Amino acid sequence: MPRPLDQLGRPLGVLRLSLTARCNLACPYCLPDGQEPPGLLSLQQRLRVIAAAVDLGVHSLRLTGGEPLLHHQLEALIAAVQPLRSRGLCEIALTSNGALLTAARARALRAAGLDRITLSLDGTTGAAVARMAGMAQGDAHGRERRGAALLSQVLAAIDHARAAGFDPGQGALKLNAVIQRAANDEQLLPLASLARDRGLELRLIEFMDVGNRNGWSQAAVVPAAEMVTTISARWPLEPLGRAGHRTASRWRYRDGNGAVAIVASVSEPFCGDCNRLRVTADGIAYTCLFAEPGSGVDLKPSLHDDGDPDRLQQVMAALWQRRADRYSEERHTRGLQPAPAHAEMAYLGG
Ligand code: SAM
C-alpha cells in the first residue's frame, strides 16, 4: 500500500502507543484516571497495530502511558517488534517516570531491544518533586520525605539506564520536565544544572492544555522564549533549531556542556510537520494530542483474528488521509483559548 499523506500533506512517521492508562503517580498537570479502560488490546493485537503502522511509514515507535513500566508485557512487546526493523522500523523508545526502573528492569529493556529512554522529572528537591507528582496526602514534612524518595528513585533510574547501555551521548537517555508557572518554575535552573552535571539532554515541556482536569490557563505557561532567556543568563545558549517532524527545538550550551531542548507546543506550535499517530491502550487511534474525547477511531473491530488481514491497514490509512487537525496552531490564532474538551493525557499517552 502506498505511504499515505494527510490533508495537509503530512506523512505518517511516529507511532505513540499507550500501554496502560494507569499510573503510580498523579501529576496534577496530567491527572490519570487510576484505572484501565475496558477492552485493552492483547500483545498480539498491539503487534498487529505496530506492523500495520510500520507498513504505512512509521519508523519510530514510542511506548508510553500512563506509566508503561506498570505493564508486565513491556519487554515481551519490545522483543516481539524487533523483526519489524527489516520493514522500516528504526527506533523503539520509552517514556517513563522512572520510579520503577530498577537495574534489572533497565537491563531487561535493553536486552529486549529498546533503543532510547526518556525519564520524566520535574524538580530537584523533595518538596518540588512531591508537588509535581501529586503527592497531596499527609503533612508538609511527610510529602517532602516521599518526594525526596521519588527523586532518589529517578536519579538511580538514570544511573541504571546508563549502566544498561542507554548512552546519553548518543541521545539514548534524556530527561523530560514540565515547567509550570507558580508550581515549579523556580526549578528551571536547578533542573538544567542536574542534567548538565549528568551529561543528559533536558527536554523542557511547556505546560499544555491536554485533558480537562489540569486547570490549564495561559498564565501558567512559561513560554519557551522565557526559559531560554533564564537559562542563557546563567549558561549562554546558541540555537540549533528544530529538526523536521520533531517536537523539540534545541539549544547548545556555548561552554560545550551539551544541549537543552524545549517542546514549545503552546508558544511556538509545530503542527505543520506533525507526523505522529497515537493509539490508546484500548486500541483507539487519535491523530492529535488535543483531540476531543470520543473522536478517535476504534481499531478493535479490525483486529479480530478471523477478519480480513488488510482491513486494519486500510482503516489506519483512511484515518491518516482524512487528518486535517492542527490544534496548537489554531489555539495560537484563537488567542490561546483552550478548546472545551480534550481526551486525557494519561489515556492518549504523552
Ligand atoms: N508516565 C510517563 C511519564 O510521566 O514520563 C509517560 C506518560 S506521560 C503522559 C508523558 C510525558 O507527558 C511526561 O514527560 C509528562 O511530563 C508529559 N505531560 C503530561 N501532562 C502534560 C501537560 N499537561 N503538559 C505538558 N506535558 C505533560
Ligand code: SF4
Ligand atoms: Fe503518571 Fe506520567 Fe501522567 Fe505523571 S505525567 S501522572 S507520571 S502518566
